[in-house]
Amino acid sequence: MDGVGKVFAGEVTALSDMNLTLAEGEFVSLLGPSGCGKSTALRLIAGLMQPTTGKVSWQGRHDTGDLGVVFQEPTLMPWATVEKNVWLPLRLRGEKLDAMRPRIREALDMVGLGKFANAYPRELSGGMKMRVSIARALVTQPRLILMDEPFAALDEITRNRMNDDLLALRGRLGCTVIFVTHSVFESVYLSDRIVVMAPRPGRVAEEVTVTAANRDQDFRTSADYAGLCRAVSAALSRATGDT
Numbered sequence: 001m002d003g004v005g006k007v008f009a010g011e012v013t014a015l016s017d018m019n020l021t022l023a024e025g026e027f028v029s030l031l032g033p034s035g036c037g038k039s040t041a042l043r044l045i046a047g048l049m050q051p052t053t054g055k056v057s058w059q060g061r062h063d064t065g066d067l068g069v070v071f072q073e074p075t076l077m078p079w080a081t082v083e084k085n086v087w088l089p090l091r092l093r094g095e096k097l098d099a100m101r102p103r104i105r106e107a108l109d110m111v112g113l114g115k116f117a118n119a120y121p122r123e124l125s126g127g128m129k130m131r132v133s134i135a136r137a138l139v140t141q142p143r144l145i146l147m148d149e150p151f152a153a154l155d156e157i158t159r160n161r162m163n164d165d166l167l168a169l170r171g172r173l174g175c176t177v178i179f180v181t182h183s184v185f186e187s188v189y190l191s192d193r194i195v196v197m198a199p200r201p202g203r204v205a206e207e208v209t210v211t212a213a214n215r216d217q218d219f220r221t222s223a224d225y226a227g228l229c230r231a232v233s234a235a236l237s238r239a240t241g242d243t
């Protein structure tokens with residue numbers, strides 16, 4: 001994102017002069033208070049809307065299949081099976097279900113739901129629905145996954161488990177991830193880099209790099225983790241003008 005600004009209806013400046021560069025394979029979190037423009041930044045990167053100023057660009061070839069999006073709500077079609085929900089982005093590209101079954105099965109296996117292809121969303125727990133939503137984002141084998149507070153509605157135990165599963169998936173696929181969260185703890189656990197955003201107008205305030213040999217229970221309970229959480233909390237307070 002190069003000098004990106006977004007003004008809604010000529011008056012609400014959601015983002016101003018936002019500059020952000022991602023390296024291939026990087027896991028970056030956008031962290032900031034409500035209304036600082038995190039979702040707007042994701043929507044601009046996804047190409048769902050155009051910036052008012054500046055530009056969003058990709059290095060090299062880029063098409064819509066390069067992008068997977070996961071929202072806070074799983075947004076599944078309640079009348080369709082898990083398999084047909086995951087098929088959706090392929091179907092929109094004109095792919096037939098029969099031909100795509102192996103690929104859908106592979107995506108479901110990746111999120112541990114291989115046995116639930118014929119289940120309906122109402123038969124699944126909140127965590128399982130979110131896994132289906134992640135499988136749907138992965139099925140096109142995207143280079144970049146955009147996640148907008150995907151685990152915010154889950155209980156803490158499920159959320160921690162989903163964090164570990166996401167890290168394992170990302171390790172296997174090598175894809176780039178942009179992850180929006182309100183949680184300092186989650187951002188430190190998951191990210192290579194945390195972009196702390198400031199509100200009114202939304203912009204990048206500070207960046208914190210996280211280096212950790214392993215992301216596991218030992219890391220979660222380590223002094224390094226606690227220190228990073230303190231540093232990110234302090235950056236967030238500075239960004240929001242709290243002392």
Ligand SMILES: Nc1ncnc2c1ncn2[C@@H]1O[C@H](COP(=O)(O)OP(=O)(O)OP(=O)(O)O)[C@@H](O)[C@H]1O
Nearest residue numbers: 008009012013014033034035036037038039040041
């Ligand atoms: N379509 C829209 N029309 C007008 N204003 C909008 C629109 N979308 C967002 N905004 C405004 O832009 C600002 C940034 O909103 P955005 O949803 O990007 O913030 P956010 O950081 O993702 O917030 P949250 O953490 O609560 O989801 C807010 O002031 C919001 O009211």
